[in-house]
Amino acid sequence: xxxxxxxxxxxxxxxxxxxxxxxxxxxxxAAELEKEQSSLIITDESQDKIPEAPTSQxxxxxxxxxxxxxxxxxxxxxxxxxxxIDKLKELRxxxxxxxGDTDTFKVFNLNKVIxxxxxxxxxxxTRAQALKLQGSGAKTADKIMxxxxxxxxxxxxxxxxxxxxxxxxxxxxxxxxxxxxxxxxGMGLRTLEDVEKHKEEIRLTRNQSIGLKYYNDxxxxxxxxxxxxxxxxxxxxxxxxxxxxxxxxxxxxxxxxQTCGDIDLLLTRDPTDGITHAGMLHKLLDRLHEQxxxxxxxxxxxxxxxxxxxxxxxxxxxPDGKMRRxxxxxxxxxxxxxxxxxxTGDDLFNRSIRLLARKKGYSLNQRGLYGGxxxxxxxxxxSEGTIIASKTEKEIFDVLGVPWREPHERxxx
DNA sequence: TAGCAGCTTTT
DNA sequence: AAAAGC
DNA sequence: GCTA
Ligand SMILES: O=c1ccn([C@H]2C[C@H](O)[C@@H](COP(=O)(O)OP(=O)(O)OP(=O)(O)O)O2)c(=O)[nH]1
Ligand SMILES: [Mg+2]
Numbered sequence: 467x468x469x470x471x472x473x474x475x476x477x478x479x480x481x482x483x484x485x486x487x488x489x490x491x492x493x494x495x496a497a498e499l500e501k502e503q504s505s506l507i508i509t510d511e512s513q514d515k516i517p518e519a520p521t522s523q524x525x526x527x528x529x530x531x532x533x534x535x536x537x538x539x540x541x542x543x544x545x546x547x548x549x550x551i552d553k554l555k556e557l558r559x560x561x562x563x564x565x566g567d568t569d570t571f572k573v574f575n576l577n578k579v580i581x582x583x584x585x586x587x588x589x590x591x592t593r594a595q596a597l598k599l600q601g602s603g604a605k606t607a608d609k610i611m612x613x614x615x616x617x618x619x620x621x622x623x624x625x626x627x628x629x630x631x632x633x634x635x636x637x638x639x640x641x642x643x644x645x646x647x648x649x650x651x652g653m654g655l656r657t658l659e660d661v662e663k664h665k666e667e668i669r670l671t672r673n674q675s676i677g678l679k680y681y682n683d684x685x686x687x688x689x690x691x692x693x694x695x696x697x698x699x700x701x702x703x704x705x706x707x708x709x710x711x712x713x714x715x716x717x718x719x720x721x722x723x724q725t726c727g728d729i730d731l732l733l734t735r736d737p738t739d740g741i742t743h744a745g746m747l748h749k750l751l752d753r754l755h756e757q758x759x760x761x762x763x764x765x766x767x768x769x770x771x772x773x774x775x776x777x778x779x780x781x782x783x784x785p786d787g788k789m790r791r792x793x794x795x796x797x798x799x800x801x802x803x804x805x806x807x808x809x810t811g812d813d814l815f816n817r818s819i820r821l822l823a824r825k826k827g828y829s830l831n832q833r834g835l836y837g838g839x840x841x842x843x844x845x846x847x848x849s850e851g852t853i854i855a856s857k858t859e860k861e862i863f864d865v866l867g868v869p870w871r872e873p874h875e876r877x878x879x
Numbered sequence: 880t881a882g883c884a885g886c887t888t889t890t
Numbered sequence: 891a892a893a894a895g896c
Numbered sequence: 897g898c899t900a
Binding site: 640646 | 892894896
Binding site for chain 1: 898
């Protein structure tokens with residue numbers, strides 16, 4: 467494993483094609499990158515040289531408005547539109563807690579607007595400016611103007627009901643989503659104590675019980691230093707099992723965030739010596755339980771010999787740290803690049819780059835970039851296609867013509 | 880007017 | 891198949 | 897709720 471500071475690395479984006487839909491990204495990417503060097507980040511890639519896949523790039527169809535792939539933004543300067551962003555986030559939160567199918571896409575759209583709004587450097591003051599924002603149409607522009615004028619949004623006031631607040635509280639329980647939350651509300655439950663009191667009748671699932679038990683701890687984000695300490699312990703244990711194992715800390719930690727919602731770990735092993743990590747995760751989990759690092763399992767891998775496995779559980783920094791969500795993803799070594807992209811996120815960045823891949827005739831998932839994917843008329847996947855790239859992040863970015871983005875740049879915000 | 884990422888696990 | 895999650 |  468390699469401990470690497472957050473150094474710059476690759477720098478040439480894919481290709482300079484004629485009418486590339488992502489032109490805007492290119493120059494910007496080359497533009498200034500931030501300091502933010504403070505933290506060490508476990509990465510890799512740096513070492514895995516991998517001579518460039520010569521960015522193939524067939525004709526690329528039109529595509530634009532990949533907000534989440536948009537140019538890196540300054541980190542230090544605080545956004546002049548923050549107050550607008552905050553209100554739109556409130557609205558998004560309301561839509562998220564609803565269950566209608568249109569609400570899903572209102573959230574989708576608000577994500578675009580919020581993303582664009584947060585990377586725009588000028589203060590929005592006119593409706594024309596509001597309309598220029600990616601994903602902002604007449605309705606959203608009106609809302610933005612209302613926020614500018616009054617500092618409030620009537621729509622939020624109207625929707626900020628008891629039901630919304632209670633359901634948000636319930637959905638904070640791990641494994642409780644909008645559906646279940648509203649169901650419980652409909653049954654008359656209003657507080658976590660109500661849930662606890664009626665846990666028999668409402669038949670909490672196993673994971674919901676764990677989520678309820680640790681409700682307060684799991685609500686909190688993990689300070690970066692604590693995430694790092696937990697990672698060190700787990701990595702150390704992993705290395706005693708196999709000194710050639712590779713363990714990375716992923717998710718928001720790899721993106722450099724100061725707090726993390728959970729701890730996301732990636733486990734793999736270079737098999738060139740003929741040995742793989744098959745069976746290793748299972749042993750690792752046993753050790754971590756013995757050490758008191760893991761306390762509760764949410765999802766255990768069904769086949770402990772597979773190279774790809776996902777573990778989800780709860781643990782702590784022993785002996786008495788707060789309870790934290792811990793995910794460990796084991797992957798075949800040759801899928802490391804695709805897995806790094808996936809597990810680094812953020813989720814909107816992933817959706818954006820996956821959509822881009824699709825528009826270019828590929829399909830990107832946590833295992834690799836595929837070509838020749840069979841789809842039905844509605845775009846639903848029928849056949850897997852053939853693997854195009856998966857070993858390094860850069861290789862995949864290059865094929866897609868996406869300029870290199872450091873983990874800390876792969877974010878909404 | 881169709882499409883909005885792609886996948887796994889649990890119930 | 892729906893719900894919840896990454 | 898927006899856009900190609
Ligand atoms: O819907 C999702 C959720 C997550 N991910 C990927 C990106 C994400 O970065 C990673 C880890 O997920 P997690 O939920 O832990 O997000 P995070 O980015 O680490 O943020 P947080 O600090 O809340 O954990 O998995 C997706 O691709 N799609
Ligand atoms: Mg995370």
